[in-house]
Amino acid sequence: MEDRFVVQPIGWVESPLTDRADAPKQGDEGAPDAWLVFEPAVADGLRDLRVGTDVIVLTWLHLADREVLVVHPRGDAARPETGVFSTRSPDRPNPIGLHRVAVVAVDGDRIRVRDLEAVDGTPVVDVKPVLQLDDR
Amino acid sequence: MEDRFVVQPIGWVESPLTDRADAPKQGDEGAPDAWLVFEPAVADGLRDLRVGTDVIVLTWLHLADREVLVVHPRGDAARPETGVFSTRSPDRPNPIGLHRVAVVAVDGDRIRVRDLEAVDGTPVVDVKPVLQLDDR
Numbered sequence: 001m002e003d004r005f006v007v008q009p010i011g012w013v014e015s016p017l018t019d020r021a022d023a024p025k026q027g028d029e030g031a032p033d034a035w036l037v038f039e040p041a042v043a044d045g046l047r048d049l050r051v052g053t054d055v056i057v058l059t060w061l062h063l064a065d066r067e068v069l070v071v072h073p074r075g076d077a078a079r080p081e082t083g084v085f086s087t088r089s090p091d092r093p094n095p096i097g098l099h100r101v102a103v104v105a106v107d108g109d110r111i112r113v114r115d116l117e118a119v120d121g122t123p124v125v126d127v128k129p130v131l132q133l134d135d136r
Numbered sequence: 137m138e139d140r141f142v143v144q145p146i147g148w149v150e151s152p153l154t155d156r157a158d159a160p161k162q163g164d165e166g167a168p169d170a171w172l173v174f175e176p177a178v179a180d181g182l183r184d185l186r187v188g189t190d191v192i193v194l195t196w197l198h199l200a201d202r203e204v205l206v207v208h209p210r211g212d213a214a215r216p217e218t219g220v221f222s223t224r225s226p227d228r229p230n231p232i233g234l235h236r237v238a239v240v241a242v243d244g245d246r247i248r249v250r251d252l253e254a255v256d257g258t259p260v261v262d263v264k265p266v267l268q269l270d271d272r
Contacts, residue, residue: 005196005259007141007230026267042229045205048222055221058194058232060141069181085191085263086184093178094143094261096194096232100270123141125230127221131162134236134270 007060009123010045011038011109017119020063025074026088027099027115034116036124038109049127051106056134057099058126059118064095097122100130143196145259146181147174147245153255156199161210162224163235163251170252172260174245185263187242192270193235194262195254200231233258236266 015034017023024031036057038046049055068091073079084092097118105112111127151170153159160167172193174182185191204227209215220228233254241248247263 003145003259005143005145005198007143009139009141010229042205042221045219045221045228047206047219049219056234058230058234062141069178070183083181083183083185085178085181086265088264088267092181092262093146094194096262098192098194098234098264098270123139126228126232128224128234129222131224134234 007125009060009125010042011036011124013059013116013118013120013122013124015116015118015120020119023119024117027101027117031115031117033104033112033114034118036111036113038111038124040109043109046109046111049103049106049111051103054100054102054130056128056130057101057113057116057124059097059099060123060125061090061095061097062123063090063119065091066093066095068092096125143261145196145261146178147172147260149195149252149254149256149258149260151252151254151256156255159255160253163237163253167251167253169240169248169250170254172247172249174247174260176245179245182245182247185239185242185247187239190236190238190266192264192266193237193249193252193260195233195235196259196261197226197231197233197254198259199226199255201227202229202231204228232261
């Protein structure tokens with residue numbers, strides 16, 4: 001059984017957020033709009049993304065500490081330590097960020113999204129439509 | 137800028153589904169319950185997972201074709217070709233599966249979940265709690 005896999009970014013976040021310490025914990029907590037700038041090689045995969053829809057963006061949180069298994073939620077030392085798989089901490093063994101965002105503009109290989117808490121330069125690894133199953 | 141990242145599975149799917157051709161397209165279309173069998177090394181990260189909650193499981197869809205950018209949705213040739221980032225096709229550049237499932241049992245490093253459409257042996261790469269943001 002193969003036991004490691006290579007993620008290759010399909011694009012990058014272009015955002016006014018440049019410092020992880022300044023980034024909101026979640027997109028609905030004051031995160032700015034951001035551009036997702038895609039590699040030309042994946043352009044065919046983008047062709048049906050539409051303004052006004054919500055999408056799920058997966059990122060690779062490249063500044064994360066992958067050795068962390070237990071955290072104080074939201075970095076608050078007053079909250080009891082919690083296993084990372086019960087938190088959205090970026091620090092975790094495979095630091096994949098999950099962001100539900102609205103598409104507000106499409107400009108060729110650049111997609112503008114609302115309220116993204118990932119910092120400038122964060123690799124984008126996938127985009128998926130929202131299904132009813134995700135909302136139940 | 138680093139441009140590739142290594143995913144290391146934190147566990148594996150143990151399921152009666154053994155053939156991709158037999159797998160439902162989505163978990164709410166008749167998928168069976170499955171065990172997620174985690175590596176002992178990540179056990180601390182699991183300690184707050186509870187029966188009766190919904191979680192988001194991310195998998196690595198290891199049987200996928202990563203060169204695919206356009207598909208007929210749900211493999212139906214009658215449906216027009218669509219960019220993969222507007223579909224949930226497993227065939228995509230970074231074949232990360234996103235599964236919202238209910239936890240129905242916890243047995244040490246094994247977590248049983250309802251309605252998982254991933255085949256036996258699929259690597260598990262992350263588990264996250266569901267946030268209100270995901271449901272908006």
